Amino acid sequence: MVFLGIDIGSGGTKAILLDKEGKPVQSAEISYSFDVPQEGWTEHDPEKWWKASVSALRELFETNDPSKVEAIGVSGQMHSSVLLDSDHNVIRKAILWNDQRTAQECEDVLTQIGEEKFRSLTMNTLFPGFTLPKIMWLKNNEPEHYNRLSTVFMPKDYINFKLTGMIATEVTDASGTGVFDVYHRQWNRTIIDELGLNPEWFPQVFESTDIVGRLKSSVAKATGMKEGIPVVAGAADNAAAAVGNGVYEEGKGLVSVGTSGVVLMPIKNKPEREFLLKTNPSLHIFCHALPNTWYAMGVTLTAGESLKWFRQAFEIEEDFQHMLNQVKDVEAGSNGLIFTPYLSGERTPHNDSKARGVFYGMNLTHRRKHFMRSVLEGVSYSLKDCHELIKHIIQSESFVVTGGAVKSEAWCQILADVLGVRLKKSGQFEGPAIGAAILAGIGIGHWKTPGEAAREDIENVITPDLERNQIYEEGFEKYRELYVKLK
Structure with a gap:
């Protein structure tokens, strides 16, 4: 019995296996760099994250039995926008968490809603790296892409979708979108309605340890893992790293x-x-x-x-x-x-x-x-x-x-x-990936708390x-x- 954790980072994708005691078995990493089209802009092709994930898994399973994987958890960089159309195709390259192009959109949203009201609704202010201003930037600058928008994902949500075919997100990543009521752990309809956004763009929200889907047969055949093993919702990288380090x-x-x-x-x-x-x-x-x-x-x-x-x-x-x-x-x-x-x-x-x-x-x-x-x-x-x-x-x-x-x-x-x-x-140099694997173990009931797996x-x-x-x-x-x- 092993648990698989995958982390979609800014500079590379990591995959790690934890044994039933929570000890790392082996890890693999595929490095890449993001694009900088101009000063203050950062982008990446989500399909490269998926290809890097598959490559990391193949490397990992060269010396480990993939059929022993009992559950999967994924973590990833926060805020980076993966935007899909109604056919579930990626509309454009993801605008990343450290992109700074949306300062004007942040100002416009806070002016329209009111900064104090916005903070009371989300428990946060709005930052250029957040997801919401990227959606508004798309509306203002790339209407042809905005008009195709059907689903708003974060990077790990996209990998979960590729693994399971399910449209879902969870509370830690949703917290950093600028459209989420952190207090009640749900999407904030007031913000969505006042900005004229479509509520159907935002996926169902789960807790990080909830099972959101099962491994697709096509991925099982490509990797050697068992078809139908559970995939939990996972977590944003910092939350997953905290779990992986017992925090x-x-x-x-x-x-x-x-x-x-x-x-x-x-x-x-x-x-x-x-x-x-x-x-x-x-x-x-x-x-x-x-x-x-x-x-x-x-x-x-x-x-x-x-x-x-x-x-x-x-x-x-x-x-x-x-x-x-x-x-x-x-x-x-x-x-x-x-x-x-x-x-x-x-x-x-x-x-x-x-x-x-x-x-x-x-x-x-x-x-x-x-x-x-x-x-x-x-x-x-x-x-x-x-x-x-x-x-x-x-x-x-x-x-x-x-x-x-x-x-x-x-x-x-x-x-x-x-x-x-x-x-x-x-x-734990692979902290987020380890945290994701621990969440997978908790999700299927193998551990009750991270403390049973995280070693300090x-x-x-x-x-x-x-x-x-x-x-x-x-x-x-x-x-x-x-x-x-x-x-």
Whole structure:
């Protein structure tokens, strides 16, 4: 008995098998890159996600018996719009979560509905990366595509459709569309009606562990898995990563550094609308992957992507690990050099699609290694911005850190020093895929809670250095001032 998890990421698709104890058996990954048609635009062909999924499964099943798979769960990047016509064909390339073209549509929607009313209906404000403004952008700029629209999917919903033929979504991904009542875990008809949208575009909403379909015979034949095995609704990548790392109860938090960066903390009691309306609107309140659970989340749009950009922009040939090892020779604060990671705008705490990155404070002593460390520190400052907002809602001094940063001892220590919290270093590099597989196991009743499957490495703890933390507290204030002054 094994459980299959698939994660549709921005830079690749991962597939993993978990055994009945929740331990990883093997994983496979197919890498790709998204398209950037012009500055601020990001797109990808959903069919490539499906082809990558099939390729990852074939690689996985070269050394594993596909007939042992008992259930499937899928996770994927949030907000990215997969738009189908009435024949279930993809209308155009998906506009991704980090696309910034829809700032005007966000402003128009909030003006029409009223920002305070919109927040009270969804528990969130509207961001350019969300799904709703992309639909409105389509209406304004590509009416020939808008007029064909029949179904609005997120990436993992599309993969579920390809696996089962069923049209469905679930609460975690729906939370990030801008059309969802997070409070009651259902589509918000007020918004749909006021904007003149067709309610039939939005699929039936399930909880993440609900079974939404069974594996089609054509996919079973192509992969070797058994026809008819259950496919659960799955979850958005951050919610799935939280499940995969055992972060689903209050008091625990998740810091994730992938293409984007995330600080996430679960909320067990239904959040109070009146209180949330007083918080910074760039803070997300979304449904978690378990019933009657929510989470607060702040997002840095360009986290690991900032380091990737730096390597490409300056044509650095050595690998990331060798690059990151060099920053150990630079003292905390990078000798006054500060980087703001707003390379494609920013979401939390500014919600500013026009924000741009800078290196500030350069002097004659700075070398390449100073710039590299300042990139890591700047991303960490941005995540601290997120953490500072969340602390007003719920407190936690214990966080699991996951994503690409886990592979770097130097970056993990910088994160701990900047945030001033203990970080438990996750060994789950495929966190969202693992979380999806765990949701599959829960969906068929093999586990009752993620805690029965998610393994937490409590020995690998990174403790903040108090002296460096003080340096970073001062650097953080300068970092925050930069946005205000440069704006």
